[in-house]
Amino acid sequence: MPEYLRPGVFIEEVERGPRPIEGVPTSTAAFLGAAERGPIKPRMVTSYKEYTRYFGGVFGDSNFLPYAASGFFENGGKRLYVCRIVGENATPAQAEAGDFFLRAAGPGSWGLRLWASVRPSTTRDSTGNPVGFRISVAYFRKDDAPFDPFDPANATRVPQPYIEDYDDLVTEERLPDYYGKRLNFVDLDKGPQNQGPDVSALVVLVRKPGVAVGAAPAAFNGLLTDQGAEDQALDSGDYRGEPVGLRTEPQGLDALRLDPYREVALVYAPAVDKDTQLAIISHCENMRFRFSVLDADKGKSNPGDLDPRTTITDTSYAALYYPWLAIADPTSGARKIVPPGGHILGVFARTDVERGVFKAPANEIVRGALDLEYDINDGHQEVLNPRGVNAIRRFPGRGIRVWGSRTLASNSLWKYVSVRRLFIFIERSIYEGTQWVVFEPNDPRLWARVSDTIRLFLRTQWREGALFGRKEEEAFHITCDESVMSRDDILNGKLICEIGIAPVRPAEFVIFRIFQNTAEAPR
Numbered sequence: 001m002p003e004y005l006r007p008g009v010f011i012e013e014v015e016r017g018p019r020p021i022e023g024v025p026t027s028t029a030a031f032l033g034a035a036e037r038g039p040i041k042p043r044m045v046t047s048y049k050e051y052t053r054y055f056g057g058v059f060g061d062s063n064f065l066p067y068a069a070s071g072f073f074e075n076g077g078k079r080l081y082v083c084r085i086v087g088e089n090a091t092p093a094q095a096e097a098g099d100f101f102l103r104a105a106g107p108g109s110w111g112l113r114l115w116a117s118v119r120p121s122t123t124r125d126s127t128g129n130p131v132g133f134r135i136s137v138a139y140f141r142k143d144d145a146p147f148d149p150f151d152p153a154n155a156t157r158v159p160q161p162y163i164e165d166y167d168d169l170v171t172e173e174r175l176p177d178y179y180g181k182r183l184n185f186v187d188l189d190k191g192p193q194n195q196g197p198d199v200s201a202l203v204v205l206v207r208k209p210g211v212a213v214g215a216a217p218a219a220f221n222g223l224l225t226d227q228g229a230e231d232q233a234l235d236s237g238d239y240r241g242e243p244v245g246l247r248t249e250p251q252g253l254d255a256l257r258l259d260p261y262r263e264v265a266l267v268y269a270p271a272v273d274k275d276t277q278l279a280i281i282s283h284c285e286n287m288r289f290r291f292s293v294l295d296a297d298k299g300k301s302n303p304g305d306l307d308p309r310t311t312i313t314d315t316s317y318a319a320l321y322y323p324w325l326a327i328a329d330p331t332s333g334a335r336k337i338v339p340p341g342g343h344i345l346g347v348f349a350r351t352d353v354e355r356g357v358f359k360a361p362a363n364e365i366v367r368g369a370l371d372l373e374y375d376i377n378d379g380h381q382e383v384l385n386p387r388g389v390n391a392i393r394r395f396p397g398r399g400i401r402v403w404g405s406r407t408l409a410s411n412s413l414w415k416y417v418s419v420r421r422l423f424i425f426i427e428r429s430i431y432e433g434t435q436w437v438v439f440e441p442n443d444p445r446l447w448a449r450v451s452d453t454i455r456l457f458l459r460t461q462w463r464e465g466a467l468f469g470r471k472e473e474e475a476f477h478i479t480c481d482e483s484v485m486s487r488d489d490i491l492n493g494k495l496i497c498e499i500g501i502a503p504v505r506p507a508e509f510v511i512f513r514i515f516q517n518t519a520e521a522p523r
């Protein structure tokens with residue numbers, strides 16, 4: 001209660017009525033896999049061009065992460081967290097520049113193809129002296145022979161590397177051009193984490209322990225040669241991502257548990273083994289607010305061999321898609337067979353935006369798909385559909401479409417992707433939107449306010465078509481009173497609210513009954 005200790009007029013702001021619940025994002029995805037280069041810390045990208053800036057392009061015949069990212073954005077995806085996965089013995093390459101290290105932005109042998117240069121800045125003061133220093137870094141792809149790209153004599157050599165340039169850097173912390181404000185920067189006296197802006201896709205400037213703040217890196221020009229261990233073959237432990245061996249930072253699923261990535265709703269790793277698929281499913285089940293997409297194995301010419309509920313697991317938090325797709329390589333244009341998950345999650349995102357999470361992401365065109373690894377006919381799908389395998393099919397005159405929307409759950413209540421994702425959306429939205437309730441006085445006034453808050457949110461979902469029922473009472477009900485809370489619950493600080501919703505389900509089987517109606521003879 002406010003205190004009134006002097007005469008006068010007082011104005012109070014009083015909060016009454018329900019607080020609005022904002023719907024959480026449903027189409028933010030996280031992709032895990034091997035990338036050509038880049039950091040292992042999950043990073044959001046919003047286009048394939050941005051992906052290639054930070055993580056490189058297509059590399060190797062069995063690394064499908066770039067294709068998945070390209071397919072995601074081509075099919076309507078907007079926000080993607082890329083989680084680069086490396087082996088436990090991968091280390092970042094670096095080079096010594098006086099009191100500093102120039103270190104690759106992420107671990108792996110790719111850093112050994114970084115050419116760095118530290119030289120005086122191009123801007124001069126009134127006496128003709130440089131105002132600071134300049135750091136330039138160039139990345140050469142695996143098949144390109146490195147050369148000094150900052151030598152004017154090499155300006156016309158091809159192919160030219162990808163270059164980042166940071167000019168007019170200074171050592172005074174109060175100035176806007178201080179190197180710790182313009183470049184990825186680590187002061188080892190303050191720990192191993194980046195303390196500068198996360199702007200460079202290639203390099204981190206590392207200040208050695210005990211070095212004065214006003215120090216500058218020494219002149220340097222050459223390749224990073226120290227460390228940069230080659231990545232080893234990846235396994236499910238690398239995708240789980242706990243720090244182990246020489247890898248001191250979390251990556252993959254372990255990193256995605258952290259709070260900055262709580263908006264991730266979809267998780268996918270292209271063409272991974274069963275153990276990794278199970279790790280991803282377990283992650284989604286434990287986090288509760290995430291859904292995963294799985295790829296069928298490549299080369300499965302007999303659809304009858306696919307039975308994921310037996311060979312993988314029975315879950316409502318995952319869906320499996322078959323077969324693989326033929327696409328045009330985003331770099332060379334050559335035809336390439338790739339797993340479908342990246343394209344499918346783009347369809348998920350597109351459907352969420354255009355219709356809503358309650359709409360099954362099916363009967364939708366797969367953009368960028370030129371062909372299928374295997375054609376699926378009606379007889380094949382009669383085997384696949386009951387087993388929870390979602391087919392991708394070609395239809396004459398209608399193109400290549402997603403033709404299934406089932407989870408891997410044997411429980412018929414959760415057999416549809418749209419139902420599970422609708423519940424994830426509603427549960428997480430209510431969870432995020434009712435945090436204010438904690439530690440409020442637990443009395444009927446609070447119960448009524450909570451009920452009104454949730455009712456307004458569910459009413460909006462019903463009006464948008466997410467819930468089934470001609471009337472609001474048929475679509476959902478909310479009970480938050482002494483009928484669901486005992487006296488013991490209240491004494492133990494529990495507020496219990498029961499919410500029942502009737503989700504819409506997709507019209508999977510459309511049946512038209514047509515009969516012959518013989519007209520009666522006129523009398």
